Amino acid sequence: xxxxxxxxxxxxxxxxxxxTLAGAIPIVTVRPANATxxxxxxxxxxxxxxxxxxTGKVKLDIPPLVENGNTVPMTVSVESPxxxxxxxxxIHVFNEKNPQPNIGNFYIGPWAGRAQVxxxxxxxxxxxxxxxxxxxxxxxxSASADVVVTLxxxxxxxx
Amino acid sequence: xxxxxxxxxxKAKRGDVxxxxxxxxxxxxxxxxxxxxxxxxxxDIITSFACRYNGREVFRADFFPAIAANxxxxxxxxxxxxxxxEFEWIGDKGFAETASASITVxxxxxxxxxxxxxxxxPACRRRDSGKRAPLRL
Amino acid sequence: MSTQTRAMQDDDTANPGMLWVLDxxxxxxxxxxxxxxxxxxxxxxxxxxxxxxxxxxxxxDKELGRPxxxxxxxxxxxxxxxxxxxxxxxxxxxxxxxxxIARQSRGVAVTAGDDPQLAPFVEKGRDLFMRREGQLNLAxxxxxxxxxxxxxxxxxxxxxQPNGYxxxxxxxxxxxxxxxxxxxxxxxxxxxxxDFGAPELVELELYLMTRAKGMTVESPxxxx
Numbered sequence: 355x356x357x358x359x360x361x362x363x364x365x366x367x368x369x370x371x372x373x374t375l376a377g378a379i380p381i382v383t384v385r386p387a388n389a390t391x392x393x394x395x396x397x398x399x400x401x402x403x404x405x406x407x408x409t410g411k412v413k414l415d416i417p418p419l420v421e422n423g424n425t426v427p428m429t430v431s432v433e434s435p436x437x438x439x440x441x442x443x444x445i446h447v448f449n450e451k452n453p454q455p456n457i458g459n460f461y462i463g464p465w466a467g468r469a470q471v472x473x474x475x476x477x478x479x480x481x482x483x484x485x486x487x488x489x490x491x492x493x494x495x496s497a498s499a500d501v502v503v504t505l506x507x508x509x510x511x512x513x
Numbered sequence: 514x515x516x517x518x519x520x521x522x523x524k525a526k527r528g529d530v531x532x533x534x535x536x537x538x539x540x541x542x543x544x545x546x547x548x549x550x551x552x553x554x555x556x557d558i559i560t561s562f563a564c565r566y567n568g569r570e571v572f573r574a575d576f577f578p579a580i581a582a583n584x585x586x587x588x589x590x591x592x593x594x595x596x597x598x599e600f601e602w603i604g605d606k607g608f609a610e611t612a613s614a615s616i617t618v619x620x621x622x623x624x625x626x627x628x629x630x631x632x633x634x635p636a637c638r639r640r641d642s643g644k645r646a647p648l649r650l
Numbered sequence: 651m652s653t654q655t656r657a658m659q660d661d662d663t664a665n666p667g668m669l670w671v672l673d674x675x676x677x678x679x680x681x682x683x684x685x686x687x688x689x690x691x692x693x694x695x696x697x698x699x700x701x702x703x704x705x706x707x708x709x710x711d712k713e714l715g716r717p718x719x720x721x722x723x724x725x726x727x728x729x730x731x732x733x734x735x736x737x738x739x740x741x742x743x744x745x746x747x748x749x750x751i752a753r754q755s756r757g758v759a760v761t762a763g764d765d766p767q768l769a770p771f772v773e774k775g776r777d778l779f780m781r782r783e784g785q786l787n788l789a790x791x792x793x794x795x796x797x798x799x800x801x802x803x804x805x806x807x808x809x810x811q812p813n814g815y816x817x818x819x820x821x822x823x824x825x826x827x828x829x830x831x832x833x834x835x836x837x838x839x840x841x842x843x844x845d846f847g848a849p850e851l852v853e854l855e856l857y858l859m860t861r862a863k864g865m866t867v868e869s870p871x872x873x874x
Contacts, residue, residue, distance in 0.1 A: 417654055421874035422820035425581040427654045452579050453545050459575040465591055466571065467530030472587035476543070476579050504804025506821050506874075518672060520663035538669045540823075582823035583666040 394448055397455035398486065401446050402494050407486065412445075412497035414485045423477045423503040430460075432469035432487040432495070442469035444488045451481035464490075477503045519600060521614040525592035533564065533572075535600055536585045537610065543578035559584060559604035567596035576604075592618045651806070651873060655820070659872040667749055667818040667870025670742075670825045674750025677743055683734025689747075692731065697754055704752035705760050705867050708856045710767045717771050717856050721748050721827060722847060739846035745825050749816050752869035760813055760867060763860035775857025778850055784841030790854075805874065810835075812858040814871025825870060828855055 398407075415429040432442045441464040447457040460471045469487070477483070484498040520534040537559070544556025556578065564572040571590045595618045602610045662668055678689045678696055693699040708717040711726065718726065724747050725736035737744035763772050782789045793802070794810040801807065815828040822830075829851050833843035844850045 417652060421652050421655055424823050425820040427658060429587075449579060453543075454577055454579065456575075456577040457579040458577060460588070461573040462588065463571070465566075465569075465593075466589050467591040468589040470587075470589055471574075472585075473574075474581040474585050476581050506805055516669070518663065518668055534663045536664060536666065536669065583669060585664055585666070587664070 673746035683732035704755035775853035784839035814868040817871040
């Protein structure tokens with residue numbers, strides 16, 4: 355009983371196993387319109403403004419080929435002495451092809467001791483992930499990583 | 514219900530950079546999925562997370578739908594004094610959750626290492642000629 | 651499975667399945683049912699009483715005269731000793747208790763199926779594993795024995811070992827049981843999946859556990 359919803363190549367049918375969701379609503383995931391590189395640029399500009407973005411200092415640790423796009427472990431670290439005069443104020447992570455360009459913003463300071471944040475993110479498609487660090491001297495530094503995301507082979511139907 | 518799993522070292526030396534891990538249970542519904550009938554499942558995510566160390570905010574994060582379900586965070590902070598870490602998650606539909614963990618911070622035993630003017634360690638006090646810099650954060 | 655997924659599993663402070671284990675711990679101590687008893691009252695300290703249990707399940711139940719899974723055993727304990735209603739399959743509480751109990755067997759070698767009374771059921775399970783089914787006309791063995799080292803559209807096929815259940819599956823973004831996974835696979839070959847708790851699923855789980863003999867329990871595992 356396979357429902358054909360859309361004819362785009364990237365469409366896939368994904369029905370969640372019922373009972374774990376409240377009310378056991380069967381969910382069909384049809385991939386929505388993807389964000390564009392222009393949205394990514396706009397989201398970055400929102401944070402950075404017109405300031406130049408330097409490459410370097412930031413290390414974005416993310417597997418180049420993810421096992422499952424639902425949960426991708428990611429670590430962003432920035433080389434910084436983390437003193438009162440020279441530290442990382444915030445780290446912003448963006449992506450290229452999810453429906454939304456933002457992933458997360460992390461606000462730290464000299465009290466952090468180390469500018470490193472790890473979390474798990476969702477990636478809808480193979481795309482570029484960009485991390486931008488805002489330093490105490492007002493400068494912005496970035497790093498990016500290309501990630502390949504494959505879709506799960508088997509589908510699951512709600513009972 | 515255990516909605517959060519926190520990992521903070523129980524003990525640390527003053528000045529140590531410690532790792533804090535926070536894992537919480539939340540579906541992080543993106544708002545982009547649809548039901549079999551075609552209706553959009555409304556967004557239901559945690560939007561922000563904050564960590565306070567003895568009342569002072571040491572870490573804050575904004576979450577977007579791209580953060581995976583059951584969000585996990587690992588970050589660092591400098592162990593300054595014994596006390597409590599308080600964690601707070603805020604999200605859609607009035608979601609609010611808190612957790613806390615205690616830490617015992619011991620003196621590193623190095624002269625002037627903590628720069629604490631009120632350090633009661635006799636060796637530090639003897640050497641304290643009043644020229645200590647105040648504790649800075 | 652990748653090193654990152656393995657690292658997520660091995661770190662109890664980062665393994666999402668531990669959230670269910672913590673809930674299971676609370677339920678273990680909570681009084682339930684007409685008898686007003688908590689699991690802890692009869693079984694005591696979980697680490698000593700439940701160690702090794704998950705490694706030998708599904709196990710033979712004398713009264714029913716057939717094997718039961720760990721989930722079914724929990725429900726039988728509830729109905730027989732706690733006078734409580736059984737928990738629904740895949741419900742949060744049942745998954746939490748199963749994960750909590752299975753966690754106690756981490757590192758223990760799988761010995762399920764050793765009981766000679768289980769032999770006819772293991773056979774039935776093996777038949778189910780070997781039998782082609784569904785519109786795709788595939789048997790479990792076609793992929794998981796013959797092609798386990800290959801990939802199907804980017805996903806590793808794998809040997810389909812059951813030693814990490816209940817597991818946090820990244821695809822589900824939640825914890826789930828082996829029966830949920832089996833039903834998903836059976837649906838995947840376009841066959842009608844057996845209901846939760848069906849004897850066929852129990853026999854299949856039993857066979858899979860005997861097939862995994864010697865592997866250690868990894869519950870709650872993290873898998874893509």
